[in-house]
Amino acid sequence: MNPLLQITGLRKSFGARELLNIDELTIQAAQAYVLTGMNGSGKSTLLRILAGLEQAHTRQLMFAGEVCKLIPYPRQLREAIVYVHQHPVMFSGTVADNIAYGLRLRKSGQLREQIELVAQAMQWAGVTHLQQHAARTLSGGEKQRVALARAKVLQPRLLLLDEPTSNLDGEAREQVIALIPSLTQAGSSVIMVCHDRELIALPDMHRLKLRDGKLEVRTT
Numbered sequence: 001m002n003p004l005l006q007i008t009g010l011r012k013s014f015g016a017r018e019l020l021n022i023d024e025l026t027i028q029a030a031q032a033y034v035l036t037g038m039n040g041s042g043k044s045t046l047l048r049i050l051a052g053l054e055q056a057h058t059r060q061l062m063f064a065g066e067v068c069k070l071i072p073y074p075r076q077l078r079e080a081i082v083y084v085h086q087h088p089v090m091f092s093g094t095v096a097d098n099i100a101y102g103l104r105l106r107k108s109g110q111l112r113e114q115i116e117l118v119a120q121a122m123q124w125a126g127v128t129h130l131q132q133h134a135a136r137t138l139s140g141g142e143k144q145r146v147a148l149a150r151a152k153v154l155q156p157r158l159l160l161l162d163e164p165t166s167n168l169d170g171e172a173r174e175q176v177i178a179l180i181p182s183l184t185q186a187g188s189s190v191i192m193v194c195h196d197r198e199l200i201a202l203p204d205m206h207r208l209k210l211r212d213g214k215l216e217v218r219t220t
């Protein structure tokens with residue numbers, strides 16, 4: 001195994017209430033994890049901490065073999081970790097604009113390369129036919145797929161998905177589920193909060209569970 005992220009002693013409180021007290025969290029490179037736990041157990045908060053959207057204390061954090069801190073949130077993690085919200089926000093503009101947004105922000109590569117990456121991501125997510133549509137007018141399932149493409153195009157080492165199918169049903173849900181295995185095949189690690197049994201049952205899923213602030217690693 002090849003650990004991408006190793007954290008020991010992660011603690012998070014809101015006021016007097018301690019929400020998370022995690023002895024150890026290890027995420028292997030190019031592996032997928034489902035994170036379960038009751039409502040309010042801190043699943044979204046944990047993802048937000050890893051994405052630098054919320055602060056927390058850690059005893060030690062190693063990312064790709066280097067010691068890092070969470071505060072201030074380092075550039076190395078900002079470039080490597082992408083968080084996809086449960087209700088992804090679409091920016092004004094087209095689907096293609098939305099997917100290109102992060103690449104433009106990072107000014108990574110030539111314009112021609114960016115266009116090619118965006119085209120590949122749209123094809124992957126099955127939204128090529130929507131590329132000139134205003135992103136804000138899409139259905140929930142289409143928005144979720146655009147959000148996944150917008151994240152994937154950045155080639156993150158770690159992708160954090162917060163309940164990617166919880167607002168979807170039928171074909172929209174199946175389309176999102178079908179995208180997940182290809183993320184690890186492309187070399188990204190994935191941590192996915194979800195209750196969707198079909199997602200949990202995907203092959204090679206590792207299982208994590210939050211209970212009373214502790215993280216349990218499940219082997220079943």
Ligand SMILES: Nc1ncnc2c1ncn2[C@@H]1O[C@H](COP(=O)(O)OP(=O)(O)O)[C@@H](O)[C@H]1O
Nearest residue numbers: 014015019037038039040041042043044045046
């Ligand atoms: N910014 C905040 N300030 C205070 N309490 C918060 C904040 N964010 C989350 N919480 C609380 O932390 C708990 C865990 O929230 P959350 O991580 O969203 O849980 P989950 O995603 O597992 O349902 C909840 O009780 C929530 O109200």
Ligand SMILES: [Mg+2]
Nearest residue numbers: 043044045162
């Ligand atoms: Mg949540």
